[in-house]
Amino acid sequence: MRIVVLAGGIGGARFLRGLQAAAPEADITVIGNTGDDIHLFGLKVCPDLDTVMYTLGGGIHEEQGWGRADETFTVKEELAAYGVGPEWFGLGDRDFATHIVRTQMIGAGYPLSAVTEALCARWKPGVRLIPMTDDRIETHVVVDDPDAGPGGGRKAVHFQEYWVRLRASVPAYAVLPVGAEGAKPAPGVLEAIGEADVILFPPSNPVVSVGTILAVPGIREAIAEAGVPVVGLSPIVGDAPVRGMADKVLAAVGVEATAAAVAAHYGSGLLDGWLVDTVDAGSVAEVEAAGIRCRAVPLMMTDLAATTAMAREALTLAGEVRA
Ligand code: FO1
Numbered sequence: 001m002r003i004v005v006l007a008g009g010i011g012g013a014r015f016l017r018g019l020q021a022a023a024p025e026a027d028i029t030v031i032g033n034t035g036d037d038i039h040l041f042g043l044k045v046c047p048d049l050d051t052v053m054y055t056l057g058g059g060i061h062e063e064q065g066w067g068r069a070d071e072t073f074t075v076k077e078e079l080a081a082y083g084v085g086p087e088w089f090g091l092g093d094r095d096f097a098t099h100i101v102r103t104q105m106i107g108a109g110y111p112l113s114a115v116t117e118a119l120c121a122r123w124k125p126g127v128r129l130i131p132m133t134d135d136r137i138e139t140h141v142v143v144d145d146p147d148a149g150p151g152g153g154r155k156a157v158h159f160q161e162y163w164v165r166l167r168a169s170v171p172a173y174a175v176l177p178v179g180a181e182g183a184k185p186a187p188g189v190l191e192a193i194g195e196a197d198v199i200l201f202p203p204s205n206p207v208v209s210v211g212t213i214l215a216v217p218g219i220r221e222a223i224a225e226a227g228v229p230v231v232g233l234s235p236i237v238g239d240a241p242v243r244g245m246a247d248k249v250l251a252a253v254g255v256e257a258t259a260a261a262v263a264a265h266y267g268s269g270l271l272d273g274w275l276v277d278t279v280d281a282g283s284v285a286e287v288e289a290a291g292i293r294c295r296a297v298p299l300m301m302t303d304l305a306a307t308t309a310m311a312r313e314a315l316t317l318a319g320e321v322r323a
Pocket of ligand 1: 048067088160
């Protein structure tokens with residue numbers, strides 16, 4: 001079975017571990033979000049691609065869900081000693097090697113998709129990881145400008161500054177995938193979607209992760225026209241995000257932080273099935289009324305067994321909507 005998964009960061013990566021366990025024979029292609037990418041110290045950092053690569057490759061810092069295990073921060077300390085910022089983004093020494101190799105290969109003319117393939121040759125994640133595009137897209141978030149004085153204006157900050165430095169503690173008025181309009185799907189993305197038997201939207205952030213992937217011209221259309229089951233898992237449980245601060249960016253795009261609202265946001269033109277957590281069983285009827293098959297199952301990714309069960313439920317629902 002050929003499965004395509006649109007994955008963002010931590011939630012997507014953890015779900016993929018369960019999917020691999022639930023469907024060990026499947027051929028899994030992951031279309032990775034690159035809107036979180038940031039250029040720091042002259043290096044290109046791809047947080048969501050690295051989270052998938054490290055998580056499935058066995059190098060992830062398990063509690064954080066990002067960065068490497070057994071990390072040290074000597075280079076970061078030395079950069080700070082030179083007064084070279086930013087200090088709010090925690091790049092570790094082992095992680096720096098990934099960004100140096102990536103930046104060196106891009107400088108030599110390799111597209112991000114080829115670079116990602118090369119990095120995965122070391123990590124062997126057991127899935128094919130393709131960036132959503134080889135073109136540069138960076139998600140920016142519009143917030144109040146603290147320097148603009150009373151009733152002042154707003155400014156756009158890089159997603160990572162909003163997410164990590166500001167801890168999403170201020171209102172987000174808009175989320176902008178800068179560069180999306182001119183971007184093309186990376187080589188292999190549309191082919192993987194066209195050849196898929198099932199397409200899954202994991203419990204990643206529906207705005208800045210899955211939403212950004214869908215903003216690459218051609219990807220949303222290819223999924224809608226693929227003619228195969230598209231099944232998603234709600235990242236919102238009990239009207240709150242399981243992890244991260246998805247509710248902040250959902251508000252920015254006018255979507256209520258509920259499992260049913262996120263399903264409606266993706267729409268029945270895209271989604272055939274939607275899994276909500278058992279605490280949201282009351283919303284199953286509402287989602288089904290929107291033309292999307294819905295089932296309430298445990299969605300807390302507490303351990304591999306739980307995530308494997310979720311993945312199995314998603315594949316079962318896919319089998320039912322296909323019929
Ligand atoms: N997330 C944080 O909350 N704090 C950090 O200092 C941080 C550093 C970091 C370094 C490399 C990397 O690949 C990811 C990193 N993240 C950090 C996670 C990053 O913000 C992700 O983009 C989000 O978690 C959303 O996926």
